[in-house]
Amino acid sequence: xxxxxxxxxxxxxxxxxxxxxxxxxxxxxxxxxxxxxxxxxxxxxxxxxxxxxxxxxxxxxxxxxxxxxxxxxxxxxxxxxxxxxxxxxxxxxxxxxxxxxxxxxxxxxxxxxxxxxxxxxxxxxxxxxxxxxxxxxxxxxxxxxxxxxxxxxxxxxxxxxxxxxxxxxxxxxxxxxxxxxxxxxxxxxxxxxxxxxxxxxxxxxxxxxxxxxxxxxxxxxxxxxxxxxxxxxxxxxxxxxxxxxxxxxxxxxxxxxxxxxxxxxxxxxxxxx
Ligand SMILES: [Zn+2]
Numbered sequence: 001x002x003x004x005x006x007x008x009x010x011x012x013x014x015x016x017x018x019x020x021x022x023x024x025x026x027x028x029x030x031x032x033x034x035x036x037x038x039x040x041x042x043x044x045x046x047x048x049x050x051x052x053x054x055x056x057x058x059x060x061x062x063x064x065x066x067x068x069x070x071x072x073x074x075x076x077x078x079x080x081x082x083x084x085x086x087x088x089x090x091x092x093x094x095x096x097x098x099x100x101x102x103x104x105x106x107x108x109x110x111x112x113x114x115x116x117x118x119x120x121x122x123x124x125x126x127x128x129x130x131x132x133x134x135x136x137x138x139x140x141x142x143x144x145x146x147x148x149x150x151x152x153x154x155x156x157x158x159x160x161x162x163x164x165x166x167x168x169x170x171x172x173x174x175x176x177x178x179x180x181x182x183x184x185x186x187x188x189x190x191x192x193x194x195x196x197x198x199x200x201x202x203x204x205x206x207x208x209x210x211x212x213x214x215x216x217x218x219x220x221x222x223x224x225x226x227x228x229x230x231x232x233x234x235x236x237x238x239x240x241x242x243x244x245x246x247x248x249x250x251x252x253x254x255x256x257x258x259x260x261x262x263x264x265x266x267x268x269x270x271x272x273x
Contacts, residue, residue: 002075004137004170005213006224006232007056010081013217014061014227015054017083018105022050023065025099033095033109035117042118045069046098058133058169062124070124072117073107078223079114082106110223133169137206144203151191151199158194158202159187160261171206173263174219177241179205186272187265188258212237240266 002010026043028034036042046065053064061073061081073081078093085103096107096116107116119127134150135142150168154161161167162176171179180187182205185198194202218224218232221242225231235242239249244257248268258265 001059001077001172002079002218002224003059003172003175003213004056004210005175005216005234006218007059007061007075007170008214009218009226009232010075011054011056011061014081014083014105017085017103017227018051018063018100019054020050020052021100021102023047023098024101027090027097027099028095029090029097030095030112033107033112033114033116035115037118037120045118046071051100057125057130057136058165059172060130064121068121070119070121072119072124072127072129074115074117074129075109076113076115077109077111079107079109080223080225081227082108082225082229083227105227132166134165134167135169137168137170138210144200147203147206148196148199151194154191156191157187157260158185158189158191159263159265161191162206163261163263168206170210173265174238174241175206175209175213177266178209178239181205181240181267181272182209184272186269187267188260240268242266 023046026046028043034042049065049067051063052066055062063071083103083105090097091108093110094106094108098105135146151161154167159176162171183202185202213234216232216234217226219234220231221235240255243255244266246255248255248271251270253268253270255266255268
């Protein structure tokens with residue numbers, strides 16, 4: 001699933017290609033992929049509008065259109081958005097094609113859980129999906145104090161707390177496991193048991209792992225691609241995610257795999273306390 005670094009990479013790679021372009025035609029091959037303003041036709045509404053902004057909030061991509069509309073894209077498991085400079089035949093799982101006055105953008109999604117929601121720009125951040133999101137971990141004003149406050153309300157495990165988008169926005173299974181490894185904290189610990197020194201380490205680890213993920217242009221296991229169709233590189237730097245049963249890269253112990261809050265979690269029993 002695209003997490004913060006992957007959506008940020010899609011946003012950065014898509015922006016120079018589509019900003020200032022106009023949507024001149026649209027093909028919707030699988031209508032449930034788009035959610036319009038109630039009672040209005042999606043295709044009719046986006047037609048002839050210019051793309052004026054691209055932003056990310058948590059794992060959501062926001063594409064601002066002229067005359068006050070915004071498309072909120074949630075990629076969920078396997079959604080992807082790829083730009084082609086010229087006409088390109090839709091692939092098997094392409095659900096929507098936006099034809100621009102130059103090039104086109106294909107929205108594809110194998111598992112079909114992703115959505116493109118159209119909302120008035122003025123209300124974009126008030127839509128239920130965005131309104132309940134916790135702070136942005138890479139925002140200038142996000143600090144370990146704020147992280148501690150966000151976590152102090154949680155009674156679950158630290159793994160489940162960090163996956164909760166209302167606590168902190170943008171983290172998923174990959175970057176939570178990686179951040180907890182770098183912070184030396186066992187994912188099954190109760191959130192309330194963390195000491196201030198551990199919250200500080202966790203804060204540093206979250207910022208470090210997300211920044212490194214963005215620098216590597218994301219993590220590709222299967223489906224994730226940036227807007228040019230390229231894979232990310234962060235899978236090569238993973239310490240624990242996807243490495244259950246293999247040796248810890250730091251101490252050599254066998255990494256353990258455990259279900260926590262229904263999610264497969266990998267950690268080192270020696271490096272993480
Ligand atoms: Zn280890």
